[in-house]
Amino acid sequence: MTDQARIRNFSIIAHIDHGKSTLADRLLEMTGAVSQREMREQILDSMDLERERGITIKAQTVRLEHEARDGETYVLNLIDTPGHVDFSYEVSRSLAACEGALLLADAAQGVQAQTLANSHLAIAAGLEVIPAINKIDLPAADPDRVAAELVGIIGGSPNDVLRMSAKTGEGVPDLLETLVKEVPPPRGDPDAPLRALVFDSYFDAYRGVVCYVRIVDGFLESGDDIRFMATNEVHEANEIGFLKPKTQPVATMGPGEVGYLITGVKEIDRIKVGDTVTSSRQPATEALPGYQEPKPMVFSGLFPTDGDDFEKMREALEKLRLNDASLAWEPETSKALGFGFRCGFLGLLHMEIVRERLEREYDLDLVATAPSVAYRVTMPDGEVRELKSPQDLPDPADRRSIAEPYVKAMVVTPTEYVGPVMELATTRRGHVGDMSYLSPERVELDFEIPLAEIIFDFFDLLKSKTKGYASLDYEPAGYREADLVKVDILLNGQPVDAFSAIIHRDHAEAYGKKMTGRLQTLIPRQLFDVPIQAVIGGRIISRETVRATRKDVTAKCYGGDISRKKKLLQRQKEGKKRMKMVGSVEVPQEAFVAALKVDEES
């Protein structure tokens, strides 16, 4: 057990690629937690996809021991935060486990929207925020400008901003000293009943769910009976210990300490991030604040191309959920796509990652429908229903109103792109609010916008309109009523459920035209004409036709190469199997995500 005065708990807030993982590696190395020989590049980002994308999805945590210049040894708990907008709740729980946060900005790129959003979270949580600039060794580094931006956000003097290079190690020893000096020690009550915050968890095939906990008050002892206050489940603390970064069991953990807890629970959704662990015999009366149920924001239908893979896909989803409690799904049947799952995700990145993992790690071939948000429909009797799929929208006569989720979005952009960004936000039904200058060159734009408008291609458009310089962050901002209609697409006269979308009335016609036009180019010619219609409540708003194939024949087939021609045609047939039969129409998989493609004209 460590005296609270010798503990410093901190997070690093940084934008993707601003060097958080490299800095974490350097800290591990310099404090001797991991020897250089053991050092694997970026040990904290262990999942393949994370390494590929340079982002952290699961937070990792490590206990470092540092002998400071005052001769004392301090325990520094680095509590890593997930690095994406989709995981803001998880970020907030990680921050709640800390007393300090290092705000790290790239010396060339400066502060980005996501860093800004997370530093607001840190300040709101009462954390001591320490500004630092990384990558000062870059040729394009402009530390003075970035220091001014950092000071603009958190106050203080530019001279207090740390300057370092995690890559070369320059400035890192000073950082360790600053953490010891500036981050306040925990001030838990050792005499109060146990309260520990679960700020993350993961699934281990041998040991079940491993929780990451921060002891706030009291003591957690190995073998204790403990209670999770939100779920009200009682378990035994089979093993507790520190993360160095390998697990190291201990008998007791006291106030301020950070480590892991294993209870033997095998199902990750029985352990909730943000929950409070207390003692079963002498329970705390009040849980720690801030707990929320994970709530999917974006929904998409995922269907195995091969109907026989349905069970395999269910198993894969179950395996993924072992490590991702926020992933939700229920079976869904589509007339067009057969049996699959309606999946709920925290956001777009989360959706992409799950899809990629299903395809890559579980060897599934999937068709994904266009993502949608959770609409709330008020029925004539006042009942409010949540709608996860556009095809569930009741007819206008059978509903009183529809509300859609809004987000508060924040864009940080160089000033010369303010015009295009505002225009983009406005065409997507956004209401532009505050605009504040971070520096003479860069500005923060706040606006409220329907979530549905940013889940398709908003981010890509934002990047293309700002030459890649703008960054985006958003947080839920409640529901608002809107004049929304369902646009259905008919192929050969038959509605295709997977193509239905809920669109604002003012944009519905343009959307219908765009979809029929795209589908016409994506659907190959068939044995008969295939009319494609976009329909709102029985009214056709646009129509295109895929003309029937007129010629599909091998001109010459004599004694020569009959075997080869048979093989060629069989191969072509195999290729066609990758298409979905929708009624009697062969539809290629890419057609189902046609609406997702970046709209060049807009």
Added chain:
Amino acid sequence: MTPAEADRFVESAAAYVHIPFCSAVCPYCDFAVVAGQDHLAARYIDAVCTEIGRSRPWRPLDAIYLGGGTPSHVDPALLGSVLDALADKHGIAPDAEVSLEANPEDFSTGTAAALRAVGFNRVSFGAQSFDPGVLSSLGRRHHASQIESSFESARAAGFENLSIDLIFGTPGETDESWGESLQSGLRLQPDHVSCYALTVEPGTPLGREVRAGAPAPDPDVQASRYETADEVLSRAGLARYEVSNWSRPRHECRYNLTVWAQGEYEAYGNGAHGFRRGRRFRNLRRLDAYLDRVEAGRSAHAGEEMIDGWGAELDRLFVGLRRTVGVANGPGTETLLSSEEGRMLVAAGVIAEQSGRMVVSRPLLTDAVHRSVLAQLAPIVGVDGDA
């Protein structure tokens, strides 16, 4: 020709001999051909005769077909020695069809007489077009007038069964020029006409040009030209009997009818394909490799496919459905017609069932039918026999 007559060709014995030599290689051609190798012709014919001599004796051949390449580019006496070798090994039926392919530029009066004298009785001319623009874009080296003169030479030498090949849908061809080519062809009063849509094969000079952005044939235009051909030719008394072939009554190509009736045929020469004793086999494609093998006393076979069981039934449909008479109903047609795809093909008017047979009513969609045919799985017969 009645369906029964067409199906009877399954009993024929046929032989194909490949002659790879050409004066130049046409840019669209993907056959096993060589140009500028004429000095190898005598040696090659020798090897072909050796291959024939080594093959297992069969029975007198009802149809012989010398294809290429350009058989007419080779000395008629050498071609005659091939016929002699076939006669020695298998015999040649008295009324056998003995065909060769010829190019108008190789075909003089003397050639015609010599070919007739060594035993050929049918010539198929690679006319391709009568439009000078189209001929030059196809890389052909003859003029329309040479087609006419070679045709006259053949008639004068006593050939009573003459065919011309035409290619349509070349970029640069127009509705008018195609109509005129058909009319010019008909003026020769051919007994048989083959019309092929220009096909861009990968690996040919044309294939490379198209990949680099040159205009490719438009399939819709080709479909219209095909329909024009069918109309014009049938009005002239030439009935279509296969996807790309039209003939006067009783002048269908018997070698090809054998192939499409799933009859067997020997094959000799480089790149030649045959079907004997239930196996579809192919010879080495490269001329030098073929010569080396045969001269070393070894077989020129490069691979084969066993045609048996359910595969043989689908193979019967594959070859037979190219004919206008279609195929007699059997397990394969039953499976197809009871499948979802089969029902769609019927609904779209692509295939039809009539008097115990299945026919392709829209020949331009034959490949779509073939893909469905080849995808049919053998019906599973349950142990209690009720499935």
